[in-house]
Amino acid sequence: MVICNEQHRFIVAEQLRQLNKLTENIILEPAGRNTAPAIALAALAAKRHSPENDPLMLVLAADHVIADEDAFRAAVRNAMPYAEAGKLVTFGIVPDLPETGYGYIRRGEVSAGEQDTVAFEVAQFVEKPNLETAQAYVASGEYYWNSGMFLFRAGRYLEELKKYRPDILDACEKAMSAVDPDLDFIRVDEEAFLACPEESVDYAVMERTADAVVVPMDAGWSDVGSWSSLWEISGPTPPRATFATEM
Template identity: 80%
Template sequence: MSIFPVIMAGGNGSRLWPLSRVLYPKQFLCLKGELTMLQTTVSRLNGVECESPVVICNEQHRFIVAEQLRQLDKLTNNIILEPVGRNTAPAIALAALAAVRNQPQNDPLMLILAADHIIQNEEAFRNAVRNALPYAEAGKLVTFGIIPVQPETGYGYIRRGDELNSQCVGTGFNVAEFVEKPDLDTALAYVASGEYYWNSGMFLFRAGRYLEELKKFRPDILSACEKAMANIDPDLDFVRVDEAAFLACPDESIDYAVMEKTADAVVVPMDAGWSDVGSWSSLWEISTKNQQGNVHHGDVISHNTENSYIYAESGLVTTVGVKDLVVVQTKDAVLVADRNCVQDVKKIVEELKAAGRHEHHNHREVYRPWGKYDSIDEGERYQVKRITVKPGEGLSLQMHHHRAEHWIVVAGTAKVTLGEETKLLGENESIYIPLGVTHCLENPGKIPLDLIEVRSGTYLEEDDIVRFQDRYGRI
């Protein structure tokens, strides 16, 4: 039987600041290898008999998800948008309702994955999924328990109960209990007992069985999700649920809502080099190190440096005579932290929020469905941005009330609509966009279009925009 994969791509990953931001969180970053974490999760399904994955994400990340799926040729109207985050129980309910709607004659199997996990032994992952199939097909709600390699205090645990009498290739156990993140002494006892697994947050079950159990234990969540899915709004590659109905849905995890209450919870062990990459120290632990125990990313030179993680995004980073540090440089922020204290990075994020700053929310470089822009300079009445438009894409037909713009093409060809006039601009050519004039920018060529935009006026923020036409449905 084919599997219906569901990838949950919500969350902000604040403990991986400054690389992870609200508008570009860790699941969309390349933290290990050449693919992003979301793309790696999709690729991990190769070798498992399954349908094209459905991705559940926040409304504000929709174009990032679409682009990353498009790069893998996996974009098939398969993105469900949440207007707000309501935790995992409602998100999975939306996917289950969609699965039942798409396959009304069956009760499809759903493989629930998170977009921000790293699994180093992918064949062991696939084997665990195969081992879990007979239990899920029989109506059990399977969770995957990670065999612990150390007493970890940052994870929840699952205590196994009786081993199931089964002819299956892989072993499964009834779930005795789910337990919260322990202190160190408790975690040591858990690992020593051999009866506990890390709670991976991955699941396999029939869509209908999940909905049955949700109706039994949290009918309020199911009712809200049914109302949200009753009036879906297809939009390009996205499925938009009814916002008002989903806003009324309680915020609850699948563990609290269903898994801790059901009598049919089964845990299947997995030993696959799993990590949820919840901190810079965990990323250091799973990364390839040099002889000094250092992990370098980007333009880095280290001397007399040991056991450190050093990430350079846009410039040279050097270290001398230090050890056990995390140093992360982005275009607009630098983090220096003791590797053993990186759980407190989220405290910095909280301070940034409280101060009304933007560095926790977005990078200097911002992605749009048509490409990206980088804010390279600004003053009291001006901003300078480098804009990149992908081949065949274009900005909306728009106007501004408070700013004028000057565009200088540095690479590629620009098709510019200014009022009633349309013209092509090549490299080193420029055009002035007066305040209040309708205009549009497109890339008709085969290579990326790069230009420098200089804004001037009394108000320069992104919300000074009136759209008249938009190919991405943003009007």
């Protein structure tokens, strides 16, 4: 299932075809409302598709880079028992430098789980730090980069959203109650969705719920959020291909 802005629908559909992926579950947002509403639309669609159970949702951004796919899969497998038990899992990236461009997650006590699985209670989400603070975070060994990737049951997310931001859930339910199938796309009700407040999933749910856990991940992750990170993942470039531009 893919969520995107309606203006990007044909690009997204073509990219999915190039990857040999199904394209009939592309949900179109008439306008961006941040991650909490986008995930709510996906959760409502997942519940509608599988009404007899509460499916797991692995929530990923489209523009992140994951270099070590085996490590990524291992972290997801590690997280699954917690999500199946009703926890809301976020993946914390093991930091290898004091990055000031990411938010951080401070881990708490070890969360009880199955043998050979590791997760921690979330003690705190913290905003992007200055360099000195980031250095202290990395040195402590208690902090992870906030990846913005999650694993949870669709219904559990909706339950927590109803508890903490019922206004968002109400708007998304109205938007999904009058969907308009359009070829490969699912168009939500524009008027209802435009009335939805903008909010991130962190602020709406993850920082408030008592059921958040963090699973460590060391998979060569980057959100490609800066020119320097783009340079790092691009590899060597011939000198004549280098250019400069104003930001």
